[in-house]
Amino acid sequence: MLSADTVSADRPTRRGGELALTVALLAALVAALVPVIRVARPGAWLAGAVLLATLVLVAGYIARRFRLPAVAVSLIEAGVWAAFMTAVFLGSTALLWVIPTPETVRAVPLLFERAMSQIVLGAAPLDETKALSFLIVGSMGLLAIIVDHVVVTARMPLLAAIGIVSVSLIPSIAVPHEVDVPAFVYLAVAILALLRVETRSREKPLERVAERSAGVPATALGIGAVAIIVAVVATPLLPAPAVPAGGFGPGSGIDATLQLGDDLRRPAQVEVLRVRTSASSAPYLRATTLSRFDGAVWEPDRVRTVPLDSGQGLGPVTVADDIRVNEYTTTVEVTNLASRWAPVSFPAVEVTGLDGRWAAVPYNRTIVSQSGSTQGQSYEILTNQPRPTLEQIRGMDARTPDPLDETMNLPDDMPPIIGELAVEVTADATNDYDRLIALQRWFRGGAFNYSLDAPVEDGFDGSGAEAVAQFLEQREGYCVHFASAFALMARTLNMPSRIVVGYLPGTTNGDVVDEQPVYSVSSQLLHAWPEVYFENLGWVPFEPTAGLGVPTVFSPAASAPEGATPGATPGATPQPTSTGPLDPNDPNNPRDDQASGPTIGSVNPLPGISIVLGILLLLAMPALARGVRNRQLAAAARGGDAASAWTIVQDAAIDLAIPVPASETPRAFAYRLVDEYGVPPDEMNGLLIAIERASYAPTRSRDFLGSEGVTDSAFAVRASLMSGAPRARQILALVAPRSLIVRPGSVYAAGAAKVRLR
Incomplete structure (x- = not known):
């Protein structure tokens, strides 16, 4: 007998679900590529990067349609990447223009060195060269392989979103510039759409799946709204990054475009x-x-x-x-x-x-x-x-x-x-x-x-x-x-x-x-x-x-x-x-x-104060998101959704690094929490009966416990887990809750280290 999340994960996704997820992922990757235009002059590299990302994602989608293992899918995507990069940039050194040879391998470090030299010594926007195009296009393809695995295979879209946002920030750090609101909004919408499509691609056995699924998109929308406000309102108050437009390497630089104000205003x-x-x-x-x-x-x-x-x-x-x-x-x-x-x-x-x-x-x-x-x-x-x-x-x-x-x-x-x-x-x-x-x-x-x-x-x-x-x-x-x-x-x-x-x-x-x-x-x-x-x-x-x-x-x-x-x-x-x-x-x-x-x-104290407030806001965002999600789950549980109450317990376990493997039934998981972690048996038993009835009983027989009782039991079990964990683990669970990016039953939830009671 499996948990609700495990049941939905084991069933095949809806027809067209992975296709929609692949399209959403491509849109997010293109959004991350837009800021690069400020660093490099638009040219053939832009079309090449989009084309390579598309080929990699399509190859992954087709491979999954044949039910190939995740490792095989990633290897096929890597092969597409290698063939494309060889044919476009190193065809003269390859066999049949696409099969790399030792000469092809020797040429790669030289291209990379030339590209890095152009970045370190050049002034933005950089002129299009073969070496720079090789670096940008190749990096885009590798990023596509990584996020495809994280989103489609590991089912962790929030983690992929962090990587995509980080990549999109690199050009802004290299070339200080006022906030590009349209580009940022496009990126935010693309990431939120990716989260929504990934959530909808999962089939749920519960009747009230819409209520349950609303938690993740609402949380993502809240995070996205906060991020947009920070970028548009708070970012202009912060001092510019340490690397000016005239140089990309270590140390200070010289901006030859007369945009010296940001350099001179640094405290x-x-x-x-x-x-x-x-x-x-x-x-x-x-x-x-x-x-x-x-x-x-x-x-x-x-x-x-x-x-x-x-x-x-x-x-x-x-x-x-x-x-x-x-x-x-x-x-x-x-x-x-x-x-x-x-x-x-x-x-x-x-x-x-x-x-x-x-x-x-x-x-x-x-x-x-x-x-x-x-x-x-x-x-x-x-x-x-x-x-x-x-x-x-x-x-x-x-x-x-x-x-x-x-x-x-x-x-x-x-x-x-x-x-x-x-x-x-x-x-x-x-x-x-x-x-x-x-x-x-x-x-x-x-x-x-x-x-x-x-x-x-x-x-x-x-x-x-x-x-x-x-x-x-x-x-x-x-x-x-x-x-x-x-x-x-x-x-x-x-x-x-x-x-x-x-x-x-x-x-x-x-x-x-x-x-x-x-x-x-x-x-x-x-x-x-x-x-x-x-x-x-x-x-x-x-x-x-x-x-x-x-x-x-x-x-x-x-x-x-x-x-x-x-x-x-x-x-x-x-x-x-x-x-x-x-x-x-x-x-x-x-x-x-x-x-x-x-x-x-x-001395103007505003930049320093803004930095401190910005850091505090960034540190508080995971805890705020965790709190928003808990309130959404609690509201759904009080409305009669036992699966939301069960998720409260699973998320608490993941935050405390307690394993939540897909192979474990709800009953085995409940017994383990009682035996090894000392949670209240009565509350755990009532919650267990509620989730089993919600998952397998006929519709008219599911409402066993009152909704308030289920919710109270879930929070009582959560409080017991938190109080029994070491103090350092409690703090980490509050500041950086793993459940925001780790799903119950995933390989990352199953592999966590066991937490001992004090």
Whole structure:
């Protein structure tokens, strides 16, 4: 004699039940694949992943129709996976295009290595390559095999749902982005549909099967509703994941898309670089530049590169003959930065000591990886820095030899406030340099505040033209807003400009190497600043961000002491502070050309509180779901459903790791609970009679005990089991109830370890 669950499990499923389950499972897998589009550009890999998942699931469905064992089904699915991957990606190495050979096996690690290198070093969205497609498509197929076994064979859809949701979260962690509500809703609906189809695929011997079956879908709906609320409402309050869009590997990264706000707002900061230099102060370090602006985003420059060790790399600095050029050496030691760009001082003419394949970008004198990353690197930069006098730079024009250069482009629909303010602020200047200094002084002079929070609250955490217009009206923002506004205003004045992404100079850590102080650069010093091109001089950096860095100032030739450098560019910056924005009414605050520490703003406790609340909510969700299910079972039991009362006891046993095997009859199970675990005999006997009558007696004879008596007996037995278990097992049963994912009579319920009474 078997339990109700065992009877239903042993009978064949309804015709079409497994087909519906296979379709629902495919829909859930496709939902998990949608977020990957943010990481990799859509291409043939998308169709290949869906096709492979479909073939695997169909193969499993057909194999089960022939009543093959579960192991045989999984082996057939694995064979389909291997044949598909071989035919599509490694056909030239295989026998008859589908049968793998030793050469095929040797080619797999190489493809995997290339794919991982592209992920670690690439910037999202990644371009479609054979190696990346191989990794994504193959992973999708393996995931299909695993979840097919978990759902259709082991009948644990909740466990499969956890795996599918985890896979769908990986792209969101790799590429921080606002919640994609449609994609998340699709995923939630697909998972809930999977749970519902799996439940309906089971035939029940009881007359009130609809009432009984409603428990699982209702529980799933409750969990799904809570998950959607958390994702849509609470997630935006949490700090972004630790890996930014510019890098996927270990350590911090560099986001070259000007989405630096999330990186700068992280409460934790780590040391990313150590720098020492022969110059009098630590330099700014650039990673890359952004010249193309389409009105919405600034795009990193994609220009010609040459191998760094080819002898044709960076080349000498070309300036007018009467401009002094000073030579410096800077040593950079990377401590915690995984990036495809190597931060270098400007203008670099030689970089030595990098391991791996690196290329130079002559256009902006930056260094980019062709194979490898900056993590753990130590290298030396030789810099030739032009030092014009004030008179010399005032006599130069800020213009480019190429009138079609993209550093002059402006969008057609740019807000008029940008150009109007540029003209207004520079009205009294008579040359290009003085106009740029007037802009720099205006931004740093007290009218603007440095703020990491105000832009987000007011909805312009970006660098597009509309965001810049809002920034100029509100006059609060961080480096991205200052740099974007300065660059666009310079272009409205017919000056070529671009934006640099890199790091502010660090602060001394007290160490001295080769008589040079060592500067520590933290992740919080990730920065963006503008540059303007001067004819016969080159690109000149400016520092408009209020309260950060050192503004650009060139000195008159007559004021320079004997042997001193007749000019200055953005240089060292003091230790960052957290004392809040500069008060424009405080005369003691540094202004204009005085260096001041970066004002990070007061610490916002909301992210930390949100993290704690989010963790507590996640930890409480299993217990809440268990409580909801118990209330549903109790309601059904009070309505006369003895099977629901029996399930309360089975779930309690599973939560406490007490075996509930499919081969054991209800009577044997009841006797074991009384003999080995000391449950009350009278309550257990009454519950046993109720479930046996409900399962096998004629309909009119089933109602033996009153519904309240059955329910009370079930909870009395449950309470006895809980009180008799060790305290650690009791806590685990409350915090992580196994019965949410383990079914009575399944192989996982039968294999649990025996719990001893205290």
